[in-house]
């Protein structure tokens with residue numbers, strides 16, 4: 001598989017007065033097309049900062065981030081915003097859905113942002129929400145709402161999906177169903193997935209596990225055989 005993203009010696013430094021915090025302290029990493037990469041590590045290790053820098057939400061202090069050989073860390077604000085809109089999908093621990101729209105309409109919002117059209121019904125099937133399409137957000141469980149947010153992100157057919165603690169607010173059973181939706185999207189649509197978690201069991205659904213601590217990659221593990229989300233030892 002070829003590299004889709006190349007992260008080269010990235011630093012992100014925050015200043016609290018005079019005191020620097022190196023949220024990213026020299027991170028280099030490649031991500032291949034179609035891969036599921038799981039970023040694992042304790043709270044404060046720099047996982048969210050790394051995700052925000054890779055996805056262009058935050059700018060790096062130094063270092064470079066390439067997508068298909070294009071250095072996005074050199075892009076203007078306007079160019080990076082367009083790049084994110086056209087190419088990247090996001091889901092977070094919270095769902096950020098529109099309460100006054102039903103499931104289908106929420107997913108449609110994602111599709112409207114896209115230039116590459118994709119069949120919304122196929123997306124809704126992929127995340128297993130067929131029988132809930134007409135429901136409003138208050139009629140859904142947390143896990144179902146997270147699957148709506150996944151469907152909304154997938155509806156623009158992103159090259160890469162960034163998932164920051166996607167099961168952080170969910171119990172084991174619903175968390176596994178949500179992760180299965182991400183794996184299904186990866187298998188059916190070929191979406192590259194970058195999943196951040198502090199749950200070590202979740203790492204086993206990925207092709208590669210990146211362990212972070214104190215702003216550094218401390219270990220990189222190739223996982224030859226992905227396990228199914230339903231078989232995750234939930235910690």
Ligand SMILES: Nc1ncnc2c1ncn2[C@@H]1O[C@H](COP(=O)(O)OP(=O)(O)O)[C@@H](O)[C@H]1O
Pocket residue numbers: 014015021022023041042043044045046047048049050
């Ligand atoms: N906007 C910010 N301003 C100052 N410090 C920050 C900011 N964002 C993150 N940090 C610091 O950077 C470090 C890494 O944070 P973060 O990336 O959120 O870790 P994780 O997602 O692994 O819990 C922490 O020490 C955190 O306090």
Ligand SMILES: [Mg+2]
Pocket residue numbers: 047048049
């Ligand atoms: Mg975080």
